[in-house]
């Protein structure tokens with residue numbers, strides 16, 4: 341089997357960059373994906389899908405858009421090792437891709453079409469897939485295009501298919517700019533004195549990071565609070581009479597969203 345990471349390794353000095361050199365085993369049933377926000381010489385989003393043991397990678401300058409009429413340029417780059425998905429930190433200046441990196445989103449993905457082999461689909465230049473992330477949901481597509489004469493021949497488009505998640509009014513990169521692992525912005529990662537805070541199990545520590553859903557919910561709540569200036573006390577009689585068996589401190593996210601009057605001012609992470 342050819343070494344898919346040959347190019348990746350040849351471009352880096354692992355004595356000088358904290359980036360992984362490869363080799364961690366996989367843990368999930370579905371293949372994983374990661375989108376890293378990378379403040380290199382030009383800010384971009386590295387879009388990576390696990391396939392044949394590595395992360396197939398595209399650099400998306402503007403990041404993903406939920407507007408199905410918007411097509412985002414995605415430049416295919418070298419395959420990255422599987423464990424690159426947990427990398428967040430600083431690539432020192434002078435190294436390839438020097439700059440700050442945060443894990444902007446992660447999760448799993450599922451190949452839809454064409455055929456049943458995503459590797460073949462990549463080779464043929466077109467694939468559609470479903471994403472199960474914290475910011476990325478629903479059906480997306482990557483389509484190879486013919487770039488301008490003299491281009492490197494690595495130009496693709498990333499686009500959102502029309503489904504229940506498509507939304508022309510929300511810019512997800514603006515709404516949810518932070519890391520799903522550390523909740524830091526790409527600037528804050530750089531100001532930290534610890535330059536390497538990966539190898540922590542990205543998916544586990546990401547459980548408490550805010551999602552798009554929690555952000556939208558928080559914004560809705562803030563707007564409502566502004567409008568009514570009323571607050572239900574945490575242990576109001578109405579609440580305990582209605583749901584006597586439920587622990588007052590652990591309403592589910594959906595029940596909270598569905599009944600705003602019962603929304604106790606539970607301490608939550610700030611939305612920004």
Ligand code: MN
Pocket residue numbers: 378380384386399437
């Ligand atoms: Mn990059």
